[in-house]
Each structure stands twice: as C-alpha cells, then as structure tokens.
Amino acid sequence: MKDFLNSWGISLMVFLPLVGALAMLVVPKAKEQFHKVVALAASLVVGFIGILLMTNFDYDASGSLQFVIDKAWIPIINSRYIVGIDGISLPMIALTLLIVPLCIIYSWNRFPEPKNPKAFLILILILETGMLGTFVSQDLILFFVFFEVVLLPMYFMIGVWGGEKRQYASLKFFLYTLFGSALMIVAFLALYFLSDPIEVGGQLMHSFDMRILPELATGISTGAALWIFGGMFMGFGIKVPMFPFHTWLPDAHTQAPTVGSVILAAVLLKLGTYGFIRIAIPILPSAAEKWAPFIGLLAVIGIIYGALCCLAQSDMKRLIAFSSVSHMGFVMLGIATLTTFGFQAAIFGMVAHGLITGLLFFVAGSTKDRYHTLDISRLGGMLKSMPHMGWILGFSVMASLGLPGLAGFWGEFPAILSAYNPGLGLNVAFFRVLMVIAAVGTVLAASYLLWMYQRVGFGVPTKEYEDDPHLHDVTFTEWLAWTPILVLIVVLGFMPNIIFKVTDGAVERTIAIVNGLGG
C-alpha cells in the first residue's frame, strides 16, 4: 500500500478528477443524474485517496516532502514533474478535498441558470485538478501551469453561471490574475537563469526545482533578487488579493454563483498566500526581508480598508467579499513577520478563513435563493422565519469575527501576536505599530459582522417577506453540505493543535532556510 502511494498516490489524486471529467464529456448532457453521480463519485474517490495519503503521512517528519514523484517532463529546460506533500501543503490539500465534494452536494438540486449540470460539474472537477496540482507541485513551471489552469474553470463559472454583471466580473478577474502571472513567470525565468546551475546527466543546467532553489539562489545579487521578488509579489499578491490589487475580488464574488464564490474564497485565494510561503520567501529570503515591511504595511491597510468597506456595503455577498480582503490581510501580516509563529498563524488562518468564509458564502447563496435579493435592508428576522439558517449564519459570523473557541480565533490572534516580535532584522517598532492597527481591525470586524447579523438575523421579517412561502428552513442537501464545515470549525477551535502539529515541522524548516541563508 505504502509503495503504491509513494509512486502513484499524488498523481492519482491530482488527475482523477480529470478522468471523471473526461467520462462526463462523452455522455450527453441530458443524463443529468449520471453527471451528478460521476462528479460526486470522482470527488469522493479523490478525497479517499487523499485520506489514504494523510493516514500514511509521517507526521513526525512533516518538515520533509513525502510521497515524492520526480519524473522528467520538459528536459530541454530541466523542468521536471516533481510533486510531494509536506506539512505546509497538507492542510491546503485537505481543505480542497473537503470543499469540492461539499460544493457538488450543495448544488445537487439547484444549479444556477442556465443549468447545464454537465458543463458546470466538469468545470468543478477541472478546478479541483488545478488546485490540488498547485499545492503539490515542487517545480516552478509545473506550479505555474496548475496555477493558470485554475483560472479557466473559474472564468467560465463566473461568466456563464454568474449574476447580472457576470461578463464584466469574469473578465476583470481573469485580466487581473493574468497580469500578475505574466510578471510572475518572468520572475521565475529570471530566477532560473540567475541561480547557480547544477549537474544533470554530465551537463550543467539551471533548475526549476523548488526543493533546491533556496540553495542555488544564494548567489543572486540583491538588486536582481529584489526585482524577482517583486515579480512574484505581483503574481501572488493579486491572487491573495492584497490592497491595492483587491478590486477584482468583490466583483468576482458578488457575480459568481454560490459554489464559485465558495471555492474562490475557500481555496483560490490561498494559492497566493501559499505561493509566498512556499516559493517567494524561502527562495529569496534576503529580498523577502527588504519587502516584508512593505508587505506588512499593505496587509494592515488591507485589514482596515477591507473592514471600512464592509461597513459601507448594502449587499450581503459584497460585504462578505470585502471581509475576505480584511481577513487575508491578517494572513499576510503573519507571513510578513517571517517568523515560525507568524507562518503557523498564517497557515491556520488560511484554513480557518477557507472554512468560515466558505460557509458564509454558502449561507449567503441560500439566502439569495429564498429572498431573491441580498440587499441587507430588505432582509431581516431570519431567526424568526428560518431559525436554523439564522443560527448557522450567527455561528459563522461569530467564527468569522474571531470568537475564541472557534476556528477563526486561531488564525487572527496569533497573526497579530506574531507581529510583536518580527523575525530576521525587521524593524520591531514598525511591526508593533502594525500590530496595534491590526488589533483595531478585529474590533471593526466585530462591528461590521454583528451589524450585518443584527439587520439580517434579528427583528421581524420585512413586510414583503412576511408570508413568503419560499422562506423554508435549511434543506437536507444544505445540512449535508454544511455539517462537516460546522463541525470542523468547532473542532479546530478547541483543538488547534490538529493543524499546528502538522505544519510545525515544515514551517520550522522553512524559517530555518530563511534565517540560515538570509541573515
């Protein structure tokens, strides 16, 4: 079993969704039931392989890559098919494996206009391959390919199944990300050519191998390293999204179909932060040190700006979207400290934000299905008309504002705390100022979330929805899709060590690289 997993496990996990998609491609779209079953089955089998991998994962050695596959891919530029899992990628993969089947279950009976479950589900499966591939890649070019593959299905999902301004939103989403990745690939290539060559088959060649690049990149001059880091910063920062590149996010979220919003918030945004932790910082620590104050500053601006924007929103989904900007700011702040603690907090924050904001978008989607509007001023009295849903919304609001005992707390609080003692030679006073401002951000978060909940959950239903028969409480498929998330939010809230223990080794190793080579 172990041998099989070692040589095939990851490839199987990454490409099985594609196999499912291919099977669906040849069956006519009229057979909707077939498509739903195949898509769900594919995502569940993928999840099962993921569980096998996780149970066979050696948690004592989470710092080292496991289940590594290393095969020739494009020999001429020495780009290889290298995949592996370590403590940093494992939580992200687990998150992806969880969210995708839940999305398929959620959309079972409620495909957004213009329906066509076949195409919709195929896109979700392609998306899954792209996301998993990005998290397991250990080669820059491979990473880039998967990073881009993710764009396509999301573009169609927003553009075809989205709201009224879907065309504008989808194109904006695509162009922003494309702009970032164009600069990112130039940065990758500059890195490739400027790093030291290694011997491959008796011949000196440069390498895209992320495992050895931190060592090979030490010879790059400071000026060049700063530029290269800048290119990567654009690529990853737009994806996160960091202020001021965040403007695509509210549009994309507001227009995307529910499931699209959920995947976007839960996983896609994490590709950016993951890129910082996995690629940009360990490979170019000295440049990261120079960039860190700037990143920290933008992160904190994002926290405050996102929160203030939330206070000004009248649309529930748009409000949640801006809260994403704010929350991802905490993650970026943790990363900018360049400390073990900060990284740990960031990774936890990524998972927590994925679960909580995913749930919020689910609830927002269901709200829209029932009220046919997300205008906060027209909603109200949800606790009265739909008590269960009202409670779930309240629960996710509490989790999102960082209530201790729920998952959100462990993403936010340590991130703020980590800024007290930034790593390397970072300016302590500056980061402490950032810390204080970020702490103010949590207060703002509490105010906009509670305010939103007050207006939506409390009170009595407005006149127009008083006796609306569409307002039925949480349905079976919704329970099925939401329960795992609800449970996880509580479990992680009480036992954050589940994740901290996994990430610990890998983060230690990354920070050791940063300190060892960047000091």
Place this chain on the structure above:
Amino acid sequence: MLAQLLTFAWNAPSIDYHALAPEIIVAVTIVVLILLDAFTGERSRWASSSVAGIGLLVALIPIATLAYDGVNRVMFGGGFVVDNYALILQALFLVAGYIVILLSTNYIAEGDYHEGEYYTLLLSSILGMMVMASARDLISIFIALELVSIPAYMLAAWRKRDQKSNEAGLKYYLMGVFASAILLYGMSLIFGITGSTLLVDIGAELGSYVSSQPIITLGIAFVLIGFAFKVSAVPFHQWAPDTYEGAPTPVTSFLAVASKAAGFVAILNVLFIGFYERHDVWEPLMWVLAALSMTVGNLIALRQTNVVRMLAYSGIAQAGYILAPLAVAGATLGTGSEALRSIVVYLLIYAGMNLGAFAVVLAVSRKTRSGDIKSFGGLFSYAPTLTVCMTIFLFSLAGIPPAAGWFAKLSIFSSLASAGSASGYVLAVIVGLNSVIAFGYYGRLIRVMWMDEAPDGDRTPIKVPASLSFALVITVAVTLVWGVFPGALTHFTDQVNLFSLLR
C-alpha cells in the same frame, strides 16, 4: 569543339536525390495535378484535393528517413542545406499545407472555384516554402520567396466576383512587390560589400569588418524590412487585415500560418548565418519591430468586430512575440541558439493553434455566412464541440496552460531572460503585458460563444464536413498534447541549430 565547350561551361553539380526527395515529390504532385485538370472532365475534379493531400503526406516520408539518417547534407556549394532545422520546418510546411487542403476541400468545391488550379498554386507555394527552409544563398532565398508569394497573390484574389477578394489580392500583390524591391535592393548592397551571395561567406566577410559601415547597416536594414513586410510586422502590416478579410478563408489561414512562417524562416536564415556578427545593427531593429508589432497589433485587435480581421491583428501581435527573441539573440552563441529554438517552437505551436482557430471560423461561417463576431453568439448552446475546440485554440493563442500556447510563450520569455540584459527583461515584461491585453479580445470571443444568446435565436446545429472535422481533430490533438507534454515537441527542436555552418 562543341563538346569541349559544354564540358567546360557545364559541370553538373552532384545531386543528392535523397535530400531533394521531399521537394521532388511535391513538384511531381504539382505536375500530376495540372495533367489531371487538363485531361479529365468535370466529374473527376474532386480528385484534385485528394491527390494534393496525398502528395504532401507522401513527401513526409523522405523527411522522416532524412531525419532518421541525421546527417547534414550540403549541396550546390553550400547554397542548399538539409539539416534538422530545414527538416523540421519542411515538415511544418507540409503538415500545415495538408491541413489547409482539408480546410479548402468543401469550401472550394462548393464555391465552384477552379479546383485544379487552386491546388496547383497552393502546392507551388508550399514548394517555395520547403526550398526556403533549405536555402542558404541570397538568390535561392529570393527565388523561394517569390515562389511562395506569387501563387499566394493569386490565391488571395480567388473569389474573383467578389470585390473584397479582388482588393485583397491586389493589395497583397502591390505590397509584396514593393517589399521584394526593397529586399532586392538590400541584397544588392550586401552583395556589393561582401562579393558573395552565399550566406556563409557573407557572415565571414561581415564579421571581419571592424568599423561600422553605413552601407552595411543600410543593406541589413533593407533586407530585414523586406521580410518584415512578409511577416506583417508593424509598421509594415497595413496590407494584412484587408487581405486576410477579403481572401477566401482557407487561403487566409494559409497566409496567416504557412506563408508567415516562411517569412520568419527567411529572417532566421539571413540573420543567424549571414548577419549574425552584426547584431549591433539588427538587435535594436528587432526590438522595436517586436515591441511595436505586439502592442499595436493587440490594441487594434481589441476594436475589431470581424473575427477574421481580429485573427489578422492577433497574427500581427503574434509576429511581434516571435520576433522578440531576436532582439537579444546576438548576446552570445548560447542565447542565439536559445532564440532560434524558441522561434521554431513558437512557429510549430502557432501553426497548430491558428489553423485550428480558422477551421472553427470556417465551420461556423458555413452556417452563419458571416464573419461578424456577434454571429458566434450562443455557439455553446447549439455547437458545444466546436465551442470547446475554439476555446482551446483561443486559450492557446492567449498563452494559458494547458493549451500549447503557454509553452510557446514560455520559450519566448525564457530566451529573453537567458540574455540576462535589461533590454531582454524589459521586452519580456512588454510581452507579459501584451498577453494581458490580448486576452481582452480572445476572452471577448470566448464570452460571446459561451455567454451570449444566439442571434435571432437560430439554434439549428452546424453540419461539419468530414475533412473539416479531421483538421479539427489534428489541431486540437496537437495543441493539447504539446501543451501537456512539451517534451514531445522539444525532443525535435532541441537539435535545431544554424551555427554549425559558422564554426
């Protein structure tokens, strides 16, 4: 006496028939086509396209055996070389030509155009391209270029009762002749300085000039500008959109892919063998041409409403990407080889994806009888397969993985970065920004196909003829396989080298 004179004047060159076999086969096919057309009646006209297609495929056999053989064959005193570079490009021209024939079959037959002549001219042009790949002498390059162009002028005007087609042909002809004149003038200057038409000699001679002579600069610039017309680089591009729009669509695909590739091959030949040492002259020229072509091409493409015109401007922008590596190719021999390979890679991938895009345009216009982008509205609802194919091609053109275009662009980026110079990086960033602009119009077409309603609610399905489907299968397969396994492509291209003659 007479016999003596003859032996003195005429020394028959030794001819390697194996090396010439591809050209000979195509030439024989041309003759067969003419005879077929002359001596059979109307009812067997349909055979022309089959004969032409089979001829091209048969010509691939000697190319395979020559590649397997792996020996560089030099003939006619160095003026004609068969090496890996020539072979891979000849294969490109043959396959691209074959796909164009597949695209033409129904179009030409149903339009009641002159089938025999059409395929004769098409194959003549392809023959010119094949010679171009091997030509290493200014004169043979020029002859190859004219052999490529003259049939193409006529093909562009093939729909002779259509004013736009006439305009297309005439414009193409006038601009082409103008470019040829400039080219010849440049060549004569180069010949005057170096005393040879052989590229190798020119290379050696130009390399030995230490001081920069204005006349050399002028000669190189004229030659390159002459070719810049052929590849429709900005500011020498004005003919392209009108010609592309007016010409019959299969011919347009031929001009946009094969004929353009031939122009690039000519540029590569003269730059890398003849002018390589004078990179101080051509590098800045190429930098400007590349940056202008991609930026202007993309910006104008954004405003197009006709799909063929849009593809024409996209082709101008793509020409800019292809020229970009040449802007840094002179830094070292290593960068030079890198640039050469990346261009060959780009040409191959570009042929696949662009021919595919034209195939879809042809298929759709069979139903809609229009080239308007709006006529693609709602395509997904009644022709999902065509829509998915077109989406793959457009994403490929935009350089988004996993369609092959991403690797083509990566190669360009890679060769620009390998020079390690500021100008290289700046150009790489310009290419990057242009990729974003380009998605503006590729994405718009995708959007129209997937997200808009069908115009007039007409959702009758499209009947795609067999030959067109086959062309689509080939191009989609190529675009996806090369995108996922670029190694399958680089396996052939990493042997490509033009410097073997120099050192």
